[in-house]
Amino acid sequence: MPEFRVAHALGDYTVTIRPGVLDELPARVAALWPGRPVVVITDETVGALLADRVATDPWALTLAVPPGESSKTRARWEALTDALFSAGLTRNAAIVALGGGMVGDLAGFVAATYARGIPFLQVPTTLLAMVDSSVGGKTGVDTPLGKNLVGAFHPPAAVLADPLVLQSLPPEQLRCGLAEMAKHGIIADAAYWTDLGESADQLHARDPETLTRFIARSVELKAAVVMEDERETGRRATLNAGHTVAHAVEHTTQFAVSHGDAVAMGLVAEAHLAETLGVAVPGLAERIKAGLKRLSLPTRLPVEIDATELFEAMRLDKKRSKNELRFSLPHDIGSMARDGARWAIPVRDTQAIVHALRVIGAA
Numbered sequence: 001m002p003e004f005r006v007a008h009a010l011g012d013y014t015v016t017i018r019p020g021v022l023d024e025l026p027a028r029v030a031a032l033w034p035g036r037p038v039v040v041i042t043d044e045t046v047g048a049l050l051a052d053r054v055a056t057d058p059w060a061l062t063l064a065v066p067p068g069e070s071s072k073t074r075a076r077w078e079a080l081t082d083a084l085f086s087a088g089l090t091r092n093a094a095i096v097a098l099g100g101g102m103v104g105d106l107a108g109f110v111a112a113t114y115a116r117g118i119p120f121l122q123v124p125t126t127l128l129a130m131v132d133s134s135v136g137g138k139t140g141v142d143t144p145l146g147k148n149l150v151g152a153f154h155p156p157a158a159v160l161a162d163p164l165v166l167q168s169l170p171p172e173q174l175r176c177g178l179a180e181m182a183k184h185g186i187i188a189d190a191a192y193w194t195d196l197g198e199s200a201d202q203l204h205a206r207d208p209e210t211l212t213r214f215i216a217r218s219v220e221l222k223a224a225v226v227m228e229d230e231r232e233t234g235r236r237a238t239l240n241a242g243h244t245v246a247h248a249v250e251h252t253t254q255f256a257v258s259h260g261d262a263v264a265m266g267l268v269a270e271a272h273l274a275e276t277l278g279v280a281v282p283g284l285a286e287r288i289k290a291g292l293k294r295l296s297l298p299t300r301l302p303v304e305i306d307a308t309e310l311f312e313a314m315r316l317d318k319k320r321s322k323n324e325l326r327f328s329l330p331h332d333i334g335s336m337a338r339d340g341a342r343w344a345i346p347v348r349d350t351q352a353i354v355h356a357l358r359v360i361g362a363a
Contacts, residue, residue, distance in 0.1 A: 002216035015135060015159040015223070017216050019208045022162035025054045025096070025123060032157055033094045033119070039084060041107035042098040043067040046125050049168070050098060054123075061087055065106070069255050072102045072142050074150060080110050091115035094157075100126035100173070101133035101259075105148070108139030112154030122156040126169060127177025127211075128260060130161040131184070131218035136226045136239075146316045147247050161219075163211040171204075176260025178203065178295045179242075181214060183267060184221045186288065187238045190334030192217055197294040204296065237344040238336045241328040242266030245357070248313035252305055264297035265360045267330075273356035274329035279337035279345065284330060285359070291333075300361035307354045307362035314353070324348045 002017040029038055037060035042051055047064040055062060063083055065071040084093065097107035097120055104122050111120035122134040140151020166174070178196075185193025195214075196203070202210040228235050245266035249257050257265075271288045274280035289299045314325055326344040331337040339345045347353060354362075 002212060002219075013156055013158050015161065015219050017130070017161045017163070017212055017219065019162060019164045019212060021160050022050070022054065022123070022165060025121075025160060028158070028160065029094075029096065029121065032121070037089055037093045038096060039063060039087075039089070039093060040096045040098055041065070041080060041103060041110065043071065043100070043103055046099045046103070050125065050165070054096070054098065060089060060093065065103070067102075069102055069142065069250075069259075072106050074141055074143065076106060077109055077113075077141050080106070081114055084110070084114055089114075091118055093118055095120035096123060097121065097156075098123045098125065099129070100124065101129040104129055104133050105138070105140055105151070108154055108156065109141055109151055112139050112152040117154065119157045120154075122159040124159070124161055125165050126173050127166055127215070128173070128180055129177075130163075130215050131177055132180045132222065134159045134161070135219055135222050146251060161215060163206075163208050163215060166211060167206050169206075172258055172261070174204065174206075175264075175295075175297055176258055179260035179263040179267075179292075179297055181218045182292060182295060182297070183239075183241050183263060184218045186267060186330050186333055187241050187328075187336050188221045188225070188334060189217070190332075192221070193291060193333050197291050200295050234341075235343050237326075237342075238328050240344070241330060241336070242270055244314055244325065244327050245269045245310070245360075248310045249301070249305070251313045251316070252310055253303065257302065261298050261302075264292050265299060265301060267292065268299045269356040269360045270327055271330055272359045273327065273347070273352060274331070274337060276352045276355065277329070277345075277347065277349070279329055279331060281332045284332060287333065288330075304361075304363050307357040310357050310362055311350065311354055325353065 039060050040062040042064050044064045045067045051062050095111045097104045111118050124130045124134040137153050137155035139154045140148045143149045242263045246262035249262040268289050271285035324346040329337045329345050
């Protein structure tokens with residue numbers, strides 16, 4: 001059974017990845033928090049499918065929010081927090097985040113801030129959440145100016161990932177997870193990257209054994225980076241590969257482009273940028289593009305977007321500094337470029353950035 005211990009200065013936790021582990025949730029909660037009132041925070045879609053399977057005493061209540069990134073706001077955080085206060089819950093309460101990355105980030109932020117912090121359990125139900133947002137301890141909400149601009153570091157008490165719940169996952173959400181897994185290969189493991197491409201058919205067929213193996217390796221890769229750099233002052237910046245462009249695509253299209261599709265495009269654009277700047281081996285962007293296509297991931301924008309508009313959206317990114325943008329750029333498959341001790345490379349060449357955006361179809 002794949003199981004990993006993730007160590008944080010703020011607390012250690014175990015990540016368990018196994019088909020059928022969702023059915024153990026009530027027993028796990030009882031063992032973690034005997035006698036404590038527990039709140040399940042989920043979204044309306046996941047709640048309708050799974051909430052009855054996991055609910056048991058001493059559940060205090062189940063709170064469901066509308067699905068989608070539009071629920072990850074300060075207003076929704078306020079409404080959830082008020083619901084906990086109205087239920088008379090104290091800092092003795094605990095939270096189960098049952099859902100995708102939006103639910104995990106939102107519920108985690110509620111847990112981080114309610115009564116100055118209560119424990120929570122991550123139960124990711126999408127591939128993306130299993131390999132990314134459920135591991136690392138970041139929580140937060142979006143603002144009109146950008147994603148995840150308000151948040152806190154608050155590691156979960158544990159993570160339970162059940163690959164069997166992915167059988168009903170829509171194809172576009174499966175792609176989101178595959179894009180993040182591809183990113184892990186690009187930043188840290190060339191063999192994993194190759195294996196992903198060779199196993200694309202089994203992954204798209206939702207083969208439980210194949211999914212378990214790849215989810216476990218992705219979690220292992222991310223956990224290693226997180227444990228080395230909990231608060232993103234060093235190597236953890238490499239996990240942002242593709243994301244500076246991706247967040248701009250999401251913001252500009254008002255999230256009409258999914259996170260995974262945006263990351264895939266971002267990986268291609270940022271690889272081109274790395275080549276232009278001379279920090280990547282020649283031909284890297286084309287190799288990345290070919291690998292992403294094997295996973296049925298898009299490498300060009302589906303709609304016409306002005307490159308200047310995308311660039312302006314990037315200037316709102318929380319990773320910028322003064323008049324420069326910072327990118328986590330690949331050197332080769334399995335290794336990232338560095339600027340001295342810095343993993344986030346400052347780029348002031350606006351023309352190079354705009355050219356990279358045009359590679360993915362920006363006008």
